[in-house]
Amino acid sequence: MITGLASSALDLRRPHRMVERSVMVYRRGWMVIVSGFFEPLFFLLSIRIGFGALIGDIEVGGRTIGYAEFVAPALMAAAAMNGAIFDSTMNVFYKVKYSKLYDSVLATPMTTADVALGEIAWAMLRGLMYSVAFLLTMWALGMTGSAWVVLAVPVCVLIGFAFASIGMAVTSFMRSWSDFEYVPAVQVPLFLFSATFFPLSQYGSWGWVVQLSPLYHGVALVRGANLGEWSWTYLGHVAVLVGLAVVGLTITARRLRALLLS
Amino acid sequence: MASAPLISARGLVKRFGGFTAVDGIDVEVHPGESFGFLGPNGAGKSSTMRMIGCVSPPTEGELSIFGLDPVRDGREIRSRLGVVPQQDQLDVELTVEENLVIYGRYFDIPRAECRRRAAELLDFVQLTERARSKVDPLSGGMKRRVTIARSLINEPSLLLLDEPTTGLDPQARHVLWDRLYRLKQRGVTLVLTTHYMDEAEQLCDRLVVMDQGRIVAEGSPRSLIAEYSTREVLELRYSPGTNEARAVPIADVGERQEVLPDRVLIYAHDGEAALHEVHERDAMPESSLVRRSSLEDVFLRLTGRTLVD
Numbered sequence: 090m091i092t093g094l095a096s097s098a099l100d101l102r103r104p105h106r107m108v109e110r111s112v113m114v115y116r117r118g119w120m121v122i123v124s125g126f127f128e129p130l131f132f133l134l135s136i137r138i139g140f141g142a143l144i145g146d147i148e149v150g151g152r153t154i155g156y157a158e159f160v161a162p163a164l165m166a167a168a169a170m171n172g173a174i175f176d177s178t179m180n181v182f183y184k185v186k187y188s189k190l191y192d193s194v195l196a197t198p199m200t201t202a203d204v205a206l207g208e209i210a211w212a213m214l215r216g217l218m219y220s221v222a223f224l225l226t227m228w229a230l231g232m233t234g235s236a237w238v239v240l241a242v243p244v245c246v247l248i249g250f251a252f253a254s255i256g257m258a259v260t261s262f263m264r265s266w267s268d269f270e271y272v273p274a275v276q277v278p279l280f281l282f283s284a285t286f287f288p289l290s291q292y293g294s295w296g297w298v299v300q301l302s303p304l305y306h307g308v309a310l311v312r313g314a315n316l317g318e319w320s321w322t323y324l325g326h327v328a329v330l331v332g333l334a335v336v337g338l339t340i341t342a343r344r345l346r347a348l349l350l351s
Numbered sequence: 352m353a354s355a356p357l358i359s360a361r362g363l364v365k366r367f368g369g370f371t372a373v374d375g376i377d378v379e380v381h382p383g384e385s386f387g388f389l390g391p392n393g394a395g396k397s398s399t400m401r402m403i404g405c406v407s408p409p410t411e412g413e414l415s416i417f418g419l420d421p422v423r424d425g426r427e428i429r430s431r432l433g434v435v436p437q438q439d440q441l442d443v444e445l446t447v448e449e450n451l452v453i454y455g456r457y458f459d460i461p462r463a464e465c466r467r468r469a470a471e472l473l474d475f476v477q478l479t480e481r482a483r484s485k486v487d488p489l490s491g492g493m494k495r496r497v498t499i500a501r502s503l504i505n506e507p508s509l510l511l512l513d514e515p516t517t518g519l520d521p522q523a524r525h526v527l528w529d530r531l532y533r534l535k536q537r538g539v540t541l542v543l544t545t546h547y548m549d550e551a552e553q554l555c556d557r558l559v560v561m562d563q564g565r566i567v568a569e570g571s572p573r574s575l576i577a578e579y580s581t582r583e584v585l586e587l588r589y590s591p592g593t594n595e596a597r598a599v600p601i602a603d604v605g606e607r608q609e610v611l612p613d614r615v616l617i618y619a620h621d622g623e624a625a626l627h628e629v630h631e632r633d634a635m636p637e638s639s640l641v642r643r644s645s646l647e648d649v650f651l652r653l654t655g656r657t658l659v660d
């Protein structure tokens with residue numbers, strides 16, 4: 090019995106069916122997705138026109154770059170995080186508790202792991218679309234540093250994967266809508282204090298706290314891609330995000346099993 | 352019956368924490384049969400259906416469906432089942448037709464084939480003209496029919512129906528009975544739960560009566576009535592609150608009596624004769640009715656409680 094549960098916790102066969110379902114749903118609601126493209130545009134414009142002019146150049150890793158070039162990649166990483174959290178929390182809670190969508194899906198050959206990975210994959214796909222839009226906007230506003238910046242797209246997908254997995258895992262423990270009020274309490278500090286708006290060196294002896302933030306690792310990677318720099322430490326950043334994604338996915342599949350297959 | 356059973360349960364138990372919802376039941380369902388679980392609220396019908404549907408692991412006992420183990424081979428079993436859960440659980444973000452198509456996709460049925468079957472099934476449940484409607488504005492009976500259509504998308508040989516007609520008006524119920532009867536004629540094995548005696552009598556070849564997690568009787572509707580009731584029942588209504596008192600002078604009329612808050616039931620082979628006897632004794636009711644005995648009476652006899660109020 091126990092081994093049966095453990096082996097089927099990650100019994101994956103057709104997670105893409107959940108993605109197919111989401112495509113069906115959003116085929117009509119594509120405006121919702123398009124409206125998401127405006128957010129990066131406004132963000133980047135405000136930086137380009139506003140802060141960029143007010144704040145001087147910044148030194149990172151021995152190189153001097155303009156502030157806009159410093160912040161834009163971080164905002165791209167943060168947008169990937171915000172999108173993933175949005176898709177994996179309230180939306181998923183509604184489907185578990187109210188629409189009972191997953192109950193009907195699990196009566197078919199689909200498994201909890203299919204549902205978990207499928208929903209997370211959809212959040213990643215949306216993240217991918219936003220990231221591409223973000224990148225194009227950055228490029229149009231002359232805020233990209235090198236051609237390597239295209240690597241920021243897969244990095245953002247990884248960020249989305251990690252945060253969607255964790256978001257869904259956390260959501261599976263929520264009891265009511267009011268529990269979601271704690272989400273911004275975590276999300277906002279992550280957004281502000283992940284070396285997003287100023288370099289790690291500014292945090293002084295608190296730098297180690299910043300490194301605990303999963304977003305910090307994403308920001309470091311996107312920034313590196315934008316500057317076209319390579320460092321072995323990037324492997325560590327990737328490992329942190331992959332680790333979070335796998336842990337989140339496993340917890341989610343197990344929790345869905347406990348919630349829906351009692 | 353010679354064929355191997357489609358469903359076989361031995362000493363099947365389901366516990367939720369310390370509470371025992373299904374308390375050691377033995378059931379066998381054979382191919383082509385239509386089998387019912389009849390019982391009041393909380394009897395353990397849905398818990399049993401969920402175990403058979405492989406969405407709830409049994410706590411104890413043996414269970415096999417198509418000769419397979421629901422915990423180990425759940426995916427394989429579910430691919431051959433049709434399930435109509437107690438709550439509809441339709442996909443509210445999709446249209447009626449899309450609900451059927453995506454459901455077929457969960458079974459890996461090719462998209463074009465899903466569309467073809469969806470059209471056919473919507474016709475079968477007479478909802479073709481609502482194909483492009485969202486689910487929410489549909490009436491309860493229509494939603495139920497969509498759920499039934501959806502459960503057939505993988506052409507299951509075994510259909511599990513948890514209270515298929517609860518909450519429907521008589522007309523909608525008769526439409527559904529008709530559709531289920533046609534499925535049965537095509538050789539689909541039906542397993543259903545119900546509160547309704549007439550439904551069980553209409554649809555089931557064989558049924559078990561469940562009460563508090565146990566099976567209290569088993570047989571065909573006809574044999575259960577023969578065993579636990581009389582051919583006819585005389586129902587008497589007196590003015591409110593006086594049933595107990597009025598029943599005393601006629602206590603020996605018929606083979607057996609049940610005094611309920613709203614009526615007195617007299618079980619007798621000949622209901623008219625019993626009514627005549629009641630008149631003789633000057634125990635004139637405000638109204639009276641002679642009817643055939645039903646599973647309702649069987650249930651009352653077995654558990655001392657009425658089934659639906």
Ligand SMILES: Nc1ncnc2c1ncn2[C@@H]1O[C@H](COP(=O)(O)OP(=O)(O)OP(=O)(O)O)[C@@H](O)[C@H]1O
Binds near residue numbers: 372397399
């Ligand atoms: N997930 C659960 N957790 C705890 N208790 C449960 C759970 N599911 C069912 N029960 C309990 O088990 C008992 C049997 O419930 P079940 O739903 O099987 O009854 P039922 O015969 O289908 O009743 P109804 O006619 O009302 O649908 C009830 O007392 C119910 O409260």
Ligand SMILES: [Mg+2]
Binds near residue numbers: 396397398437513
């Ligand atoms: Mg039930």
